[in-house]
Each structure stands twice: as C-alpha cells, then as structure tokens.
C-alpha cells in the first residue's frame with residue numbers, strides 16, 4: 001500500500017476556491033489535516049474567516065482571502081502573493097436552473113460558463129507559474145459527472161462542466177514534462193447544503209426533491225476525501241480522472257429511490 005505523501009516545504013500551500021461551503025470547505029479541512037497550509041477563497045468573507053479560525057484552532061494552518069474567481073484583475077492581484085504553491089483546487093462553481101434548451105435563460109448559461117470554466121481558467125493561469133516554481137505542483141479541477149454525460153434539463157450546466165473537463169484534459173497534454181499534475185474529480189450526486197438550493201433559486205422544496213428517497217447521496221466529506229487522496233499520492237502518480245457517485249446512482253439519469 002502506498003502511504004500518503006507529506007508535502008515538501010515548497011509545495012505546502014494549497015489554495016482552495018469555493019471554500020465557504022460544501023465540498024470546498026470539506027476539502028480545505030482535509031488538506032489542512034494532511035499538512036497543507038490552506039488558503040481559503042470565496043466571495044463570502046465571513047464564512048471563510050470562520051472556517052480559517054476553526055482550522056487554526058484545531059492546530060492546523062489556514063488563511064482566508066475574499067475572491068470572486070470570475071474577476072480576473074482580482075485573481076491576478078491574489079496571485080502576486082505567492083512565489084510557490086503546491087496545490088490549487090478549482091472547486092468554485094455550481095448550477096443554475098433545470099430548464100430545457102428550448103427555454104433556458106441565456107444569462108444563466110453565461111453565468112455557469114463564467115464561474116465553472118472562466119473561473120477555473122483565471123485561477124489556473126494566474127497560479128500556474130507558482131505551481132511550476134514549487135517543483136511539485138497539482139491542479140485539481142472539480143468537474144462533475146455532468147462533465148461527461150448529459151441529462152434532460154441540464155444542458156447549461158452540462159455544457160459548462162464539459163468545458164471544465166476539456167480544460168483539465170488539454171492542460172495535462174500541454175504541460176506534460178513540467179512538474180505539475182492535473183487531476184479531475186467528477187462527482188455525481190452530492191448532498192451539500194447549498195448546491196441544489198442555488199440551482200433552484202432558493203426553493204427548498206425543489207432542492208429537497210433532488211435527494212428524495214436516495215438512501216445515501218455522497219457527502220461533501222466523501223468528495224473531499226477523494227480529492228485529498230488524489231493530491232497526496234506520490235508526485236509521479238497523476239490520477240487523471242476520478243468519477244465517484246453514490247451506490248444508488250448508476251448514471252446521471254438512473255437513480256434508485258426508496259419512496
């Protein structure tokens with residue numbers, strides 16, 4: 001069995017986007033516990049500051065930096081703080097609506113592309129020099145099973161997550177030979193507090209229906225555990241793509257519900 005790798009001094013910093021809730025917050029906690037100095041970023045300052053306090057109180061190391069990943073000038077300014085970093089987890093993202101192609105709002109499609117794809121592009125471009133300078137960098141892209149297959153009512157999100165998948169796959173081709181791994185984590189159904197609520201514009205009933213009768217949807221911790229596992233493999237091991245779903249979900253459209 002391969003033991004988890006301990007980060008070297010140059011690669012000890014891990015930047016996590018969307019660390020104010022769900023998968024990002026859980027990932028920050030797990031990477032901190034694995035020995036990384038985590039930099040928590042998201043738009044909600046109070047949430048990331050509270051999480052940084054919690055992580056520091058547990059004897060690990062975290063700082064919070066308020067950042068909108070779609071704001072390129074702000075991302076570039078953020079990146080000037082780092083000469084080297086070990087890990088960038090591109091987790092910020094999400095879905096808006098479940099309208100069919102015939103009636104979906106172009107503005108929702110644009111926002112999903114901006115956050116899930118351009119946000120990931122902004123962060124990756126800005127931090128790639130620091131990841132390379134560490135001599136042992138890792139870029140993680142949290143895509144989705146929506147990045148690999150479509151479903152009715154999902155086209156805007158599916159298109160955006162296909163974009164995130166293609167970004168990861170192409171970057172891996174382009175930087176081969178440099179000391180940076182590119183890992184894509186593609187989760188299926190994960191029950192987090194805000195993902196479905198945001199998708200349905202705050203409608204709690206519609207959000208709850210997504211998980212109705214599903215015995216055990218994945219949790220944020222399940223996904224964070226997978227991210228931390230992939231990141232802590234020895235440097236020469238690149239987990240290209242890891243797809244994870246709950247046992248009750250066989251595909252994006254085939255879900256077992258006990259109703």
Ligand SMILES: NC(=O)c1ccc[n+]([C@@H]2O[C@H](COP(=O)([O-])OP(=O)(O)OC[C@H]3O[C@@H](n4cnc5c(N)ncnc54)[C@H](OP(=O)(O)O)[C@@H]3O)[C@@H](O)[C@H]2O)c1
Pocket residue numbers: 017018019020021022023024041042043044045047067068069070091092093094095115119142143144145186187188189190191192193194195196198220
């Ligand atoms: N839940 C699922 O079923 C599922 C499945 C597959 C993939 N995913 C993907 O996993 C990631 C995390 O999802 P989650 O379930 O943890 O959802 P979540 O709790 O809604 O988390 C989304 C995070 O993204 C941040 N964010 C959104 N827009 C941003 C922006 N413009 N700039 C910076 N941060 C931004 C949010 O923070 P602020 O609002 O504070 O900025 C929040 O921390 C997303 O990329 C999502 O698409 C989720």
